[in-house]
Structure formats: C-alpha cells, structure tokens
Amino acid sequence: xxxxxxxxxxxxxxxxxxxxxxxxxxxxxxxxxxxxxxxxxxxxxxxxxxxxxxxxxxxxxxxxxxxxxxxxxxxxxxxxxxxxxxxxxxxxxxxxxxxxxxxxxxxxxxxxxxxxxxxxxxxxxxxxxxxxxxxxxxxxxxxxxxxxxxxxxxxxxxxxxxxxxxxxxxxxxxxxxxxxxxxxxxxxxxxxxxxxxxxxxxxxxxxxxxxxxxxxxxxxxxxxxxxxxxxxxxxxxxxxxxxxxxxxxxxxxxxxxxxxxxxxxxxxxxxxxxxxxxxxxxxxxxxxxxxxxxxxxxxxxxxxxxxxxxxxxxxxxxxxxxxxxxxxxxxxxxxxxxxxxxxxxxxxxxxxxxxxxxxxxxxxxxxxxxxxxxxxxxxxxxxxxxxxxxxxxxxxxxxxxxxxxxxxxxxxxxxxxxxxxxxxxxxxxxxxxxxxxxxxxxxxxxxxxxxxxxxxxxxxxxxxxxxxxxxxxxxxxxxxxxx
Numbered sequence: 001x002x003x004x005x006x007x008x009x010x011x012x013x014x015x016x017x018x019x020x021x022x023x024x025x026x027x028x029x030x031x032x033x034x035x036x037x038x039x040x041x042x043x044x045x046x047x048x049x050x051x052x053x054x055x056x057x058x059x060x061x062x063x064x065x066x067x068x069x070x071x072x073x074x075x076x077x078x079x080x081x082x083x084x085x086x087x088x089x090x091x092x093x094x095x096x097x098x099x100x101x102x103x104x105x106x107x108x109x110x111x112x113x114x115x116x117x118x119x120x121x122x123x124x125x126x127x128x129x130x131x132x133x134x135x136x137x138x139x140x141x142x143x144x145x146x147x148x149x150x151x152x153x154x155x156x157x158x159x160x161x162x163x164x165x166x167x168x169x170x171x172x173x174x175x176x177x178x179x180x181x182x183x184x185x186x187x188x189x190x191x192x193x194x195x196x197x198x199x200x201x202x203x204x205x206x207x208x209x210x211x212x213x214x215x216x217x218x219x220x221x222x223x224x225x226x227x228x229x230x231x232x233x234x235x236x237x238x239x240x241x242x243x244x245x246x247x248x249x250x251x252x253x254x255x256x257x258x259x260x261x262x263x264x265x266x267x268x269x270x271x272x273x274x275x276x277x278x279x280x281x282x283x284x285x286x287x288x289x290x291x292x293x294x295x296x297x298x299x300x301x302x303x304x305x306x307x308x309x310x311x312x313x314x315x316x317x318x319x320x321x322x323x324x325x326x327x328x329x330x331x332x333x334x335x336x337x338x339x340x341x342x343x344x345x346x347x348x349x350x351x352x353x354x355x356x357x358x359x360x361x362x363x364x365x366x367x368x369x370x371x372x373x374x375x376x377x378x379x380x381x382x383x384x385x386x387x388x389x390x391x392x393x394x395x396x397x398x399x400x401x402x403x404x405x406x407x408x409x410x411x412x413x414x415x416x417x418x419x420x421x422x423x424x425x426x427x428x429x430x431x432x433x434x435x436x437x438x439x440x441x442x443x444x445x446x447x448x449x450x451x452x453x454x455x456x457x458x459x460x461x462x463x464x465x466x467x468x469x470x471x472x473x474x475x476x477x478x479x480x481x482x483x
Contacts, residue, residue: 002477002481003152003237003240003241003244003478004190004193004240007044012244012247015037016247016248018033019033019034019037019248020175030166030167030169030249031137031139031140031143031166031167032139032143034143034147034166034248035139035142035143035146037148037248038143038146038147038148038151039054039146041148041151042111042112042146042148042151045110045111046110046111049110049111050110052110053110053112053113053116053145053146054142054146056086056087056090056116056120056145057116057120057141057142057145057146058138058142059086060083060086060087060120060123060124060141060145061135061138061141061142063079063080063082063083063086063124064083064123064124064127064134064135064141065134065135065136066079067079067080067083067124067127067128067134068127068133068134069134076128077128080124080125080128083120083121083124084121084124087117087120087121087124088117088121090113090117091113091114091117094108094109094110094113095109095113095114095316095317096316096317098317111151111152112146112151112152114314114483115150115151115152115153115154115156116145116146116151118154118156118276118279119144119145119156119157119158119159120145121283122156122158122159122279122282122283123135123158123159125283126158126159126160131160132158132159132160135159135163137167140163140166140167141159141163143166144157144159144162144163144166147162147245147250148244149240149241149242149244149245149248149250150241150245150252152237152241152478152480152481153234153237153238153241153255153478153480153481153483154238154241154255154273154275154276155238155241155242155252155253155254155255155274155275156275156276156279157250157252157253157275161252161253162250162252165249165250165251166249166250169249170249175249178246178247178249178251179246179247181243181246182242182243182244182245182246182247183243183247184243184460185239185240185242185243185246186239186240186243186244187243187460187463187464187467188236188239188432188435188463189235189236189237189238189239189240189242189243190236190240190467190471191236191428191432191463191466191467191471192232192233192235192236192239192432193232193233193236193237193240193471193478194467194471194472194473195424195425195428195466195467195470195471195472196228196229196232196236196425196428196429196432197229197230197232197233197236197479198233198471198472198474198476199421199422199424199425199428199471199472200225200226200228200229200232200422200425201229201233201472201476202417202421202422202472203221203222203225203412203415203417203422204222204225204226204229204376206222206415206417207219207221207222207415208222208226208376208377208378208382208386209378211377211382211385211386211389212385214415216389216390218415219386219389219390220390221412223369223370223372223373223386223390224369225422225425226372226373226376227260227365227368227369227372228425228429229479230372230375230376230479231256231259231260232429232432233478233479233480234256234273234478234479234480235255235256236478237478237479237480237481238254238255238256239255242254242255252275253274253275254274255273255274255275256271256272256273256274256436257270257271257274257440258271258433258436258437258440259271259272259368260361260365260368260433261361261437262361262364263357263360263361263364264335264339264360264364265328265331265332265335265364265367265368266332266335266336266339267364268364268368269328269332276311280307280310280311281307284306284307284310285303285304285306285307288302288303288306288307289303297337300333300336300337301333301337304329304332304333304336305326305329305333307329308325308326308328308329308332309322309325309326309329310325311324311325311328312324312325312326312328313325314483315375315483316483319379319380320374320375320376320377320378320379320380320383321375323374323380323383324371324372324374324375327370327371327374328371331367331371370387373386373387373390374387424470428470
C-alpha cells in the first residue's frame with residue numbers, strides 16, 4: 001500500500017478518528033494504536049518481513065536494556081557490538097547480497113529496512129553514550145521503530161525526540177494545530193510530486209534509459225531535469241511523511257532546507273536529507289574525525305571520504321553509487337581544505353565578495369547536477385557518456401539559429417514530449433521554491449497571519465485544483481522508496 005494510493009487515502013481517516021478518539025485524550029492507548037497501524041501498513045507489503053522487523057525491534061529493545069544495566073564499560077561495549085552486528089549485518093544482507101551471484105540473489109529488502117536500521121542503531125549508540133535512558137515500554141519502542149509515515153524515506157527521528165511525544169499527548173488546541181499543519185505539509189508534498197517530479201520523470205526516464213539515442217541537448221535537458229525531479233520527489237515524499245506524522249501527533253525535523261541555494265558543497269549536504277546528514281555526522285564522521293585528528297588534513301580527508309562513501313553505498317550495490325560518493329568526497333574535501341583561504345582572498349576584494357553571493361550557489365548547483373547525473377545513470381559507461389555529451393554544442397548552434405527555447409522545444413517534441421508535458425514543471429518548481437524560501441525566512445507565517453481565513457482556504461483549494469488539473473496522476477513510486 002503506497003502513501004498516495006486510493007486504499008491508503010480511504011483508510012487514513014478511519015485510523016485518525018480511532019487514534020484521536022480512543023488514544024488522544026488519555027494517551028495510554030496511543031502507542032498500541034500507532035503500533036497496530038504501522039504493523040498493518042507494513043503487512044500490506046509483506047507479512048513475513050513485517051514479522052522480521054518486529055523481531056529485530058524487540059531484540060534491539062532487549063539489547064538496549066542490557067547495555068543500560070551492565071555495570072562495566074566492557075560489558076556495555078560487548079552488547080553494543082552484538083546489536084550493531086545484528087542490525088548492520090541484516091541491512092547488508094538484504095541490500096547487497098542480491099547483487100552477488102549466490103542463492104541469496106533473489107532476496108528483496110524489507111520495506112523500510114534502511115530507515116528502521118538507522119533509528120535502531122542511533123538508539124543503541126545513544127544508550128551506550130548515555131545520551132538517552134534505555135526504553136522500558138516495548139510497545140512504545142516498537143511503535144517508534146516501525147512508525148509508518150517515516151518508513152519510506154525518513155525523516156530519521158531519534159528515540160529521545162519521538163518517544164516523549166508519543167507518551168505525553170498534547171493539548172486539544174495543539175493537536176488541532178498539528179492536524180491543520182500536517183494537512184498543509186501533505187498538500188505541498190503531493191503538489192511537488194505530481195506537478196513537478198512526475199512531469200520531469202517523463203523526460204528523465206527516457207533519456208537515462210538509453211542516453212546514446214539522444215542529442216547533446218536532450219541529454220543536457222535530462223541532466224538538469226533529474227536534479228530538480230529528485231529534489232522535488234524526495235522532498236515531496238518527506239513532506240508527506242512529516243505531515244502524516246503531525247496528523248498522529250508526532251512532530252519531526254524538516255529534511256530539506258533550500259539546498260539548491262547553498263553557497264558551497266558542505267552547506268549543500270547540511271541542507272539535503274538533513275536527518276541522514278546529521279545522523280552520519282554524529283555516528284560516522286565525528287567519531288572518525290576525532291580518532292584521526294592527529295593526522296591533520298589527511299585525517300579530515302579520510303573521514304570525509306568514509307562519510308561520503310557511506311552515503312553512496314547506502315543507496316545500494318552499484319558502482320554508480322560508489323562513484324557518486326567518491327565524487328562528493330572530492331568536492332567536500334577540496335572545498336573544506338580551501339574554504340578559509342578563499343574567504344581571506346575575497347575579504348580583500350569587496351566587489352568580488354558581493355558577486356560571490358550570487359556565483360557560489362550557481363557553481364555549487366552545477367557541481368551537484370553533475371554528481372546526480374552519475375547517481376542516476378544505469379552504469380558507469382552510461383555515466384561517462386552522459387558527462388561527455390552534455391557540452392552545450394546544440395545550445396551554441398541554437399543561439400546561432402532559432403534560439404535555445406525553440407531548440408529545446410524541438411528536442412522535446414522529437415521525444416514525443418510537448419510544451420504542456422514538461423515546461424509546466426518549471427514554473428511549478430519555482431513556485432515551490434518561493435514558498436520554501438518564504439517559509440525559511442519566516443515571511444510565510446507573517447503573510448499567512450495577516451491573510452483572512454477564507455483567502456487562505458481558497459489558496460489551499462486552488463493548490464488542490466492545480467494538482468488535479470496539471471499533475472501526472474499516474475501514481476509513480478517515490479524515487480527514495482526503493483532505498
């Protein structure tokens with residue numbers, strides 16, 4: 001059952017009414033109800049894998065209690081290693097064994113195993129580091145582990161943030177406010193998915209499936225389109241997840257913060273998939289950086305390479321993902337090692353420093369676009385072909401003749417994609433980014449506060465109508481649902 005399927009949309013109101021009517025006022029039944037809903041959601045994909053994830057969650061709960069009860073550090077460490085071996089071994093088995101020519105090649109990863117593993121690993125490490133107390137309620141803990149809104153793409157929420165919200169019901173006013181806010185998040189995410197991401201997917205899927213069959217200009221359009229598609233699809237999914245969480249009284253951190261306006265690649269990764277980036281910073285990069293601090297810049301580079309390579313191979317057993325991680329490791333390492341020198345250089349050149357505020361995000365965006373092209377390519381051979389054929393030769397010819405817009409339109413028409421199919425995604429994307437920037441600056445809340453309720457609701461209905469009229473309503477799987 002997918003988030004945007006008819007079955008899910010029909011069952012959601014029933015679950016919400018039951019949750020708030022039975023579990024909301026007293027709070028005692030919130031955890032059992034949420035666990036029941038999550039188990040039911042998982043079971044629509046696979047009953048056997050649901051049982052596996054339940055067993056893993058209960059085992060992690062028990063290991064966490066053992067870590068907390070061990071009087072000696074050595075005992076705590078042994079139990080932590082047992083837990084990490086269980087969780088990471090299971091993740092590796094399902095994500096990477098299918099890529100090997102073994103009897104395990106037919107394995108299919110359980111729904112949400114990546115995000116469940118991240119949450120459980122962070123819990124065990126936090127208990128070991130004594131940042132959180134071992135949980136004593138196995139039902140609440142398992143509800144946290146299997147929480148269905150976050151299972152496809154996060155956000156990756158820590159136990160110390162989730163569990164208090166589950167156990168302490170908010171006041172009726174706060175619950176009502178969260179429900180309204182959740183519906184706004186969901187509506188915005190659905191618009192991003194249907195009107196932006198799925199429109200661009202029609203171009204991206206064709207070109208990346210067989211890049212050798214298309215012109216340089218067609219490849220160029222698809223490469224830029226994929227960066228926007230991936231962002232809109234992924235942020236749309238996590239916005240829907242955040243909204244669903246709010247409907248059930250759980251507030252979580254945002255997962256994206258206008259990443260395409262980042263002034264450098266380090267800032268980009270702080271704003272892209274922020275809960276994964278912060279998870280890796282806390283549990284991979286920082287421990288490695290501390291252990292390698294005596295090696296100076298080389299220690300920094302090694303920690304960065306390990307961190308970015310982990311991001312790459314987390315997506316799956318593909319050389320394109322490895323290359324994606326290494327490309328970003330190179331980006332981040334060079335940027336981090338030269339940032340202070342660049343800042344000093346620009347400090348003595350005020351005019352260039354002002355121009356830099358506009359140029360740096362553009363340069364960073366193009367670096368990201370190139371790395372994402374490798375990420376999306378079907379093989380390293382395809383990735384090499386794409387990167388060596390995005391030189392704007394057709395663009396230069398177009399300037400000499402009819403112009404870029406006419407040439408792009410002609411290229412799309414040659415693929416059977418007209419103006420109405422692709423170009424509409426661009427103003428829709430710009431509208432979404434305007435809303436994002438207004439939200440992050442606080443201006444959106446001020447504007448909404450001064451806007452009459454009737455006009456606000458007219459805007460919501462207008463967005464729904466625009467989604468129905470201009471969205472590609474053939475439900476496509478979210479890109480990150482498969483990771």
